[in-house]
Amino acid sequence: MTITGIAAIGAGLAAIGAGVGIGKIGGSAMDAMARQPEMHGKIQSSALILAAFVEAVALFGVVVAFLQG
Amino acid sequence: MNTFRTVLFTTLFLALSFIGFATDKEPSKDDAPFDPKAMILHHVKDAHEFHLWDWKGSPVSLSLPIIVWTDNGLTSFSSSEFHHDDEGQTIVEANGGRFVKLHEKIYQLDSGATAVAYDAEHHPTNANKPLDFSITRNVFMMWVSVALLLFIFLTTARSYKNSKDGVPTGIAGFMEPLIIFVRDEIGKPMIGEHKYKRYMPYLLTIFFFIWINNIFGLIPILNGANLSGNIAFTFTLAVFTFIITTFSGNKNYWKHIFWMPGVPVPMKLFLMPIEIIGMFVKPISLMIRLFANITAGHVIILALMSLIFVFKSVAIAPVSVAFSLFITVIEIIVTAIQAYIFTILSALYFGMATEEEH
Numbered sequence: 001m002t003i004t005g006i007a008a009i010g011a012g013l014a015a016i017g018a019g020v021g022i023g024k025i026g027g028s029a030m031d032a033m034a035r036q037p038e039m040h041g042k043i044q045s046s047a048l049i050l051a052a053f054v055e056a057v058a059l060f061g062v063v064v065a066f067l068q069g
Numbered sequence: 070m071n072t073f074r075t076v077l078f079t080t081l082f083l084a085l086s087f088i089g090f091a092t093d094k095e096p097s098k099d100d101a102p103f104d105p106k107a108m109i110l111h112h113v114k115d116a117h118e119f120h121l122w123d124w125k126g127s128p129v130s131l132s133l134p135i136i137v138w139t140d141n142g143l144t145s146f147s148s149s150e151f152h153h154d155d156e157g158q159t160i161v162e163a164n165g166g167r168f169v170k171l172h173e174k175i176y177q178l179d180s181g182a183t184a185v186a187y188d189a190e191h192h193p194t195n196a197n198k199p200l201d202f203s204i205t206r207n208v209f210m211m212w213v214s215v216a217l218l219l220f221i222f223l224t225t226a227r228s229y230k231n232s233k234d235g236v237p238t239g240i241a242g243f244m245e246p247l248i249i250f251v252r253d254e255i256g257k258p259m260i261g262e263h264k265y266k267r268y269m270p271y272l273l274t275i276f277f278f279i280w281i282n283n284i285f286g287l288i289p290i291l292n293g294a295n296l297s298g299n300i301a302f303t304f305t306l307a308v309f310t311f312i313i314t315t316f317s318g319n320k321n322y323w324k325h326i327f328w329m330p331g332v333p334v335p336m337k338l339f340l341m342p343i344e345i346i347g348m349f350v351k352p353i354s355l356m357i358r359l360f361a362n363i364t365a366g367h368v369i370i371l372a373l374m375s376l377i378f379v380f381k382s383v384a385i386a387p388v389s390v391a392f393s394l395f396i397t398v399i400e401i402i403v404t405a406i407q408a409y410i411f412t413i414l415s416a417l418y419f420g421m422a423t424e425e426e427h
Contacts, residue, residue: 045254045413052410056354059361066368 007065014061021054105375113295113367115207116173117148121290128153133209137175138200141165148203157185157193166199175201207302210294214281222277251276251412259416260423268419271313275306276412279359283404286363287397297407298363300356307356310415315348318422351418355411362407366400 029047033040119131132149144164151159157171160178167178169185176196178185185193221240228241237245251273256265282297296302324330326344329337373393377385 041254048406049410049413049417052358052406052414055362056358059365060357062365063357063361 003068007068010068011062011065014058014065017061018054018058021057022051025050025054103375103378103381105372105379108375109368109371112371113298113364114173115205115295115299117151117170117175117203117205118153119206119209119294120153133204133206135168135175136202136204137168137177138202139164139166139177144199160184169193169196174198175203206294207296207299210282210285210296211302214278214285214296218277218281247277248273255409255413255416259413260420264423265416267317268313268416271309272412272416275309275415276408279306279411280404280408283363283407284401286367287400287404295364295367298360298367300360303356303359306359306411307352310355310418311349311352313415314351314418314422317419319425321424321426322422351414355414359407359411362403366396366403370396370400 025047029043032043036043117133117135119133121129121131123129130149130153132147134145135148136143136145138144141164144166146161146163146168148170150161151170155170155172157169157176159169160183161168167182169176169178171185171193175198176185176193177199178196182195186195188194221244224239225237225241225244228238229235232238252265252269255276256269256272259265260268279297282302286295286297326348327341329340329344332340370393373389373396376389377383
């Protein structure tokens with residue numbers, strides 16, 4: 001297997017991790033919003049910030065894969 | 070009427086964008102195999118000209134000036150003198166120096182050299198890079214966005230000055246909710262009611278500057294001047310945030326970094342290096358996040374469009390266009406989200422730096 005193939009697999013693994021992470025954040029944010037609709041705005045902005053943190057890690061993976069591939 | 074106009078402009082805008090995309094993709098030599106990676110990198114990187122489209126095999130472009138600092142002083146000439154050569158073939162003589170353009174970098178040939186010689190890794194051996202102050206397309210787009218922002222905000226400010234009862238008119242009516250949003254959703258909750266005012270000019274500036282440049286990056290006829298997907302640009306913004314955080318840090322902030330209160334002494338010693346690293350990791354993550362998000366968006370759109378040329382089939386085109394339209398719509402949301410995230414995290418760091426002991 002070439003280094004490009006391995007880099008692509010790495011990028012895929014990073015995407016899986018980010019998918020699980022953002023999925024959990026989104027699910028929990030939905031739960032919280034359903035329980036307390038009046039907190040909707042605050043929950044949404046914190047969920048977005050947390051999603052950005054998770055996504056950043058996945059993007060580190062993508063950048064590294066892009067540099068190697 | 071208004072709806073009709075909106076639909077018309079949206080359609081025209083989208084039509085324009087795909088003309089821009091489709092004509093760019095054509096490989097310059099018909100027999101050479103299409104290389105999507107080279108094409109994507111070429112589009113994501115900075116350049117010395119705006120390549121608009123190819124017309125009958127020759128590129129139509131807007132040339133930008135090249136300004137370099139050499140031993141003979143400041144030298145400038147138009148990038149059109151390279152005749153779209155990016156392989157170091159065309160030599161331009163200016164101000165006693167001889168220059169070539171290789172992969173969008175300007176090299177000055179050593180005296181006596183008549184052609185570029187390369188080592189095994191395709192780096193020139195008889196040429197070096199002078200200090201480059203060229204107006205590249207990123208610099209140009211940055212100036213355009215600065216001019217646009219100045220126009221928008223000076224008009225807004227004047228509208229408040231002239232109105233008697235403080236009611237916004239014209240463009241100010243559009244900007245007011247956005248400014249209020251940055252103040253009430255970002256500044257106040259993250260920094261605190263008493264201290265947010267000092268930081269509002271910076272927060273508003275980065276929010277609108279990043280947002281407008283993200284949007285400019287999505288206009289394909291400008292050949293995706295990928296300013297906010299340029300690591301030097303995001304690095305500079307992150308350094309500003311770092312400097313402001315560091316200089317507004319109070320006693321409480323530094324105590325939390327060097328001598329964490331409320332934990333035993335071995336733990337204090339253990340936490341100190343982690344906190345010091347954290348001080349630098351925060352702006353670095355800001356830098357990488359914006360850079361990688363915007364660049365990834367561009368890469369995905371371009372990769373979807375290059376599928377047509379990889380498969381050499383028109384049948385792929387509807388799928389490619391549909392998917393890249395879908396991604397483009399997502400990217401329009403991402404432009405705003407990334408500007409918001411950068412601003413809110415900067416505000417969060419300022420808030421941490423100025424927090425009082427509790």
